[in-house]
Amino acid sequence: xxxxxxxxxxxxxxxxxxxxxxxxxxxxxxxxxxxxxxxxxxxxxxxxxxxxxxxxxxxxxxxxxxxxxxxxxxxxxxxxxxxxxxxxxxxxxxxxxxxxxxxxxxxxxxxxxxxxxxxxxxxxxxxxxxxxxxxxxxxxxxxxxxxxxxxxxxxxxxxxxxxxxxxxxxxxxxxxxxxxxxxxxxxxxxxxxxxxxxxxxxxxxxxxxxxxxxxxxxxxxxxxxxxxxxxxxxxxxxxxxxxxxxxxxxxxxxxxxxxxxxxxxx
Ligand SMILES: NC(=O)c1ccc[n+]([C@@H]2O[C@H](COP(=O)([O-])OP(=O)(O)OC[C@H]3O[C@@H](n4cnc5c(N)ncnc54)[C@H](O)[C@@H]3O)[C@@H](O)[C@H]2O)c1
Numbered sequence: 001x002x003x004x005x006x007x008x009x010x011x012x013x014x015x016x017x018x019x020x021x022x023x024x025x026x027x028x029x030x031x032x033x034x035x036x037x038x039x040x041x042x043x044x045x046x047x048x049x050x051x052x053x054x055x056x057x058x059x060x061x062x063x064x065x066x067x068x069x070x071x072x073x074x075x076x077x078x079x080x081x082x083x084x085x086x087x088x089x090x091x092x093x094x095x096x097x098x099x100x101x102x103x104x105x106x107x108x109x110x111x112x113x114x115x116x117x118x119x120x121x122x123x124x125x126x127x128x129x130x131x132x133x134x135x136x137x138x139x140x141x142x143x144x145x146x147x148x149x150x151x152x153x154x155x156x157x158x159x160x161x162x163x164x165x166x167x168x169x170x171x172x173x174x175x176x177x178x179x180x181x182x183x184x185x186x187x188x189x190x191x192x193x194x195x196x197x198x199x200x201x202x203x204x205x206x207x208x209x210x211x212x213x214x215x216x217x218x219x220x221x222x223x224x225x226x227x228x229x230x231x232x233x234x235x236x237x238x239x240x241x242x243x244x245x246x247x248x249x250x251x252x253x254x255x256x257x258x259x260x261x262x263x264x265x266x
Contacts, residue, residue: 001134001177002226004029007079011064011119012088014041016188020218023049026056035062064088064115070122083134084123086116090194094149094263105152112156127176134177136225137164141184141238145245145252149264168230177228181221184238185211210236
């Protein structure tokens with residue numbers, strides 16, 4: 001769906017991929033209600049736009065785990081929403097499953113899974129009333145193959161992938177285009193924004209890492225949304241992991257363990 005003149009609600013707009021995507025949409029002529037739990041991040045997203053585009057970005061502080069706040073935000077919007085992008089997300093501490101405390105586990109699932117779910121449940125009825133509409137959910141390479149030390153993050157992202165696939169199936173013959181976005185490795189402040197320090201890599205390989213920039217990722221995602229694509233592999237790393245997983249899932253898991261096991265720091 002072409003986003004020029006369209007109204008978009010975008011979570012995670014205060015940093016990284018969400019911020020860069022908000023900028024793309026504003027540059028493309030869309031109007032973005034940018035939601036994030038960090039108001040300073042939202043202010044920065046707006047400030048970083050050229051002055052003539054700043055009115056195209058409306059910051060809305062929102063915790064996506066707060067279902068009532070989502071409904072209040074939705075009911076307070078003075079225009080119908082054409083597109084919902086669920087991009088807000090956090091990672092977990094890089095520890096083995098047994099070492100993850102209950103609070104961290106619940107926090108990750110509440111933001112990534114229930115946050116996405118609450119947003120969709122609040123906005124889907126309105127989207128279905130538009131002549132054309134789009135729902136975009138951001139999963140991860142971890143929706144496809146596991147990253148050691150991110151069991152719960154991966155499970156939350158795999159759940160998003162399956163939910164998105166099901167919604168795609170359920171709304172195939174409707175006005176609603178459903179898009180699943182799968183980033184691999186994109187340089188953002190997700191660790192810091194998740195309240196973590198990244199561990200030193202003590203084992204695993206030392207190969208140069210193919211990490212995309214948030215702007216490049218956003219360009220790919222924006223083009224895919226406008227082209228009405230169903231599934232977006234955002235960068236080189238996720239393309240490689242997907243190819244390997246399709247060929248041999250067990251080999252893919254073992255490769256992930258070898259390449260990323262060092263993130264566990266032991
Ligand atoms: N960066 C990567 O390599 C990568 C890889 C795969 C998937 N992803 C996914 O892409 C999405 C964006 O990640 P990013 O790398 O740009 O991270 P980021 O930290 O730069 O941006 C995420 C934003 O979500 C916001 N957020 C966190 N909890 C929230 C809440 N409860 N309510 C509202 N907003 C909240 C944060 O404040 C932050 O501004 C996430 O869903 C992430 O899982 C990122």
